[in-house]
Amino acid sequence: MTPTLALLFSFAFFYPIVMSFFWMSGGLYYYFRRERKSRTRTDPPSMETYPAATILVPCYNEADNVDETIAAALAQRYPDFEVIAINDGSSDDTAGKLNQLAAQHERLRVIHLDRNLGKANAMRMGALAARSEYLLCVDGDALLDEYALHWMVWHLVSGPRVGAVTGNPRIRNRSTLLGRLQVGEFSSIIGMIKRAQRVYGRLFTVSGVISAFRRTALHRIGYWSEDMVTEDIDISWRLQMDHWDIRYEPNALCFILMPETLRGLWKQRLRWAQGGVEVLLRHTGDLLRWRGRRMWGVLAEYLLSVVWAYTMLFIIVLWLLGKFMPMPEGLYVHTILPSWHGVILAMVCLLQFASSLIIDRRYETHVGRNYYWMIWYPVAYWMLSLFTTVTALPKTLLKRRGKRAIWTSPDRGFR
Template sequence: MDILLFPLMYPLFMSIYWIVGTVYYVACYERKLKRKVDKDIGDMGISFLIPCYNEETTIKDTILNVYNLEFPNKEIIVINDGSSDHSARILEQLAQEIDFKFINLRDNKGKANALNEGINHAKFDYVMGIDADTIIDNDGPYYMIQHFKNDSQLAAVTGNPRIRNKKSLLGKIQAIEYTSMVGGIKRAQSVIGKINTISGVFTLFRKSAVEHVGKWDIDMITEDIAISWKFHLHKYTIKYEPRALCWMLVPETIGDLWKQRIRWAQGGQEVLIRDWKRGLTAINIPLFTLIIEQTLSLIWVYWIIGALCWMILHINFLDIYYLEYQFTLILLPALVLTFINVLQFTVSLLIDSRYEKLNLITFIFLSWYPVFYWLLNALVAIVALPKALRRKKGAFATWTSPERRNEE
C-alpha cells in the first residue's frame, strides 16, 4: 500500500463508520423516542452546578434560565472561580434578588476544582454541570433524569448542545459541526456502548458515581473527557439524550477557536497517555475499541507529516508520469472523502432537523467543510501533544474564557 493511502483512507473509514452508526442508532432507538416529556420524577432532584470564570456578559442570563425552568426539585449552585472581571459583583447583586448558593473562590484554580467545590454543597442525588453561557430547554432535565430510574450503572447523561450565535461564518460552520459531527459521533459511539466524552457544557451526573471515581481531576485540561474515561474504567455507562437541548455560545474568532481546539486535543491526549494501559488490560471490548480509535487518530496526524516529507524528498519533477500518478492517488480518495462527508453531514442535518430547523443555506458549506475539519484536527493534534506530555500531575489546570458577544 502506498505511504499516502493511510492518511487519505483513515478519515474516509471514520466517516463511513459514523454514518452507519448514526443511521443504525436512529433506526433502532432514536426514532422510537417520544417527544412528549414524562414529568413524573417523584422526589428526584437536581443540583445545578454553574462554574464561572470571567463571564460577566452571560452568567446572569444562564442563572435566570435555570431559575425559571419548570423542573420542581432543584437548587442552583454558582461557583465564581476567581474571576478578574465584574462577575462576582453581578452574582452578589443577583443573589439578593433570587435564591441560589454562591461560592466565591478567591483564586482561579480551574473548572474541575470549581465543580468539585460545587458538588460538596449539592443536596440532591443528581448534579447538572453546565457552562456559564448555557441556556437550557425547559424539558431537557426531564428527558435526562428519566434514564436514571432503572439503570444503577448509569453515571451520566449528556445532552444535545446547539449554537446560539450563528450569524457569523464561523458560527455557521460550528453549527454544522455540532449537528453533523458531534451529534453523529455520539450516536455512533452509543451503538458500540462507549461514548468517548460527555459534553461539559450540559450533562447530568449521578452524584454518587462522580464521588466514587474521585470527582473531577484538577490537573487535566479538559475535565469532561477525563471524568468520562474514569467512568468507563469503573464500568459505569454514559448515555446520549438527543431530545435534551441546550444553546451555547461558540468562539467567533479564529484565535479563540484555535485555543479551544488545542485545549480539546490536549485533553484527549492527556487522558490517552494516562489511561491507555488500564484501558487495554480491562476486560471491556467497547473501551478497547475507543482506545484504538483515539490512538489511530493520533497516528494518522503524524503519518500525514511523514508521508508529505517522504513525497517531497522522493518526488521527481521531471517525471511527468510519476507526478500524474501521485496527483491521481491524492485526488481520487479526496473526492470520495468529500462525497462521503457531504453525505454524512446531510444525513445528520436531516436527523437533527426534528429538534432544530436549520437554514438550508448551511448546505453551501458542506462541500469544503471536510477539508477545514480534518486539517484543523491535524494541526491542533500536532501542537497539543507536547503540551499533553508536559502535564504536571497535581497542578491546577486553570482556564481562560473567550470574548463573548451575547447575540442570538
C-alpha cells in the same frame, strides 16, 4: 512509489471515509431505533417520583453572560431543583451580579472562591455543597433548554448503573463562516459520533458544556481531576472504567457560544486535542487490562486518529522536501492537492451532512440553511484535527505533571 508509502497513502485516504460511514451507520441506527418515534423535546417521559436535582454553574469572568445563563437555569420545567453558581475567583463583576441574582431567587445559591483554581475544583465544590444526588453541570455562558433537566434526571433515575448523561449542545452565534461551519460540525460530526458510540458501547466523552452526573458515581472515582486540561474527557473515561454507564440524550438541548476567529478556534481545539492525549497517557495502562475491555473500541478509535494525523504530516513533509531537493522516486510525492480522492471525500462528507439533516431537523427546523457552507468543512475539519493532534502530543509530553488546570477566558464569537 514504495509499497510502504502506498500503504500510508491508502490509510490516509480510507481512514476518513471508513470513519464517516462508521458514524453514519451508528448515528442513523440510533435515530431510527431510539429517536424517530420517541417523545418530543417538549413532552419528556413522566417519572413515578421527581427527586431533587441540582444545577451547577461554574463561572469565571462571566459578567457578560451570567444573567442569561442563570435565568435559563431557573426556568426549568422540573418541580424540585436548586441552582448553585460557583464564582471561581473572577476578576470582573461576576461576583456582584451573582449576589444580586441570589437575592432575587430563592432557588439560587452562590459559592465564592477566593482565587482561580480551575473548573474541575469549582464543580467539585458545587457537588459537595449540593443537596441532591443528581447534578446537572452547565457552563457559565450556556443557555439550558427549559426541559433539559427533566430529560437528564429521567435517565439517571432509570437505572442504578447510569453514572452520567451528556446533552445536545447547539451553536447560537452564527454571524460568520466559522460559526456556520460549527453548526454543521455539532450536528453531523459531534452529534453523529455520540450516537454511534452509544450504539457501539462507550462514549469518548460527555459534553463539558452540558452533562449530568450521579453524585455517588462521582464520589466513587474521586470527582473531577484538577490537573487535566479537559476534565470532561477524563471523567468520562474514569466513570466507564469503573463500570458506570454513560448515556446520550439529544433532547437535552443547551445553546452555547463558540469561537468565531481562527485564533480562538485553534486554542479551543488544541486544548481538546491535548486533553485527549493526557487521558490516553494516564489511562491506557489500565485500559489494556481485561477489565477495561469495553473501552477498547474507544481507545482504538482515538489511537487511529493520532496515527492518521502523523501519517498525513509525514506525507506533507515528503511533498515539501520534494519541492526543494531531489528525492528517490519511491518517496517522491507529486502533489497533496485533492484529485479524484478529494471528490470522493467530498461526496462522502456531504452524504454524512445529509444524514445529519434527517436527524437534526427534529431539534432545529432550519438547520438545512447551513448545508451550503458544509462543502468547505472536509478541508477545515480534517486539517484542524491534523495540526492540533500533531501539536498536542509533544506539548502534553513536555507538560509539567501535576500542574493545576486553571481557567482562561475563551473566544465566544461575535454577538
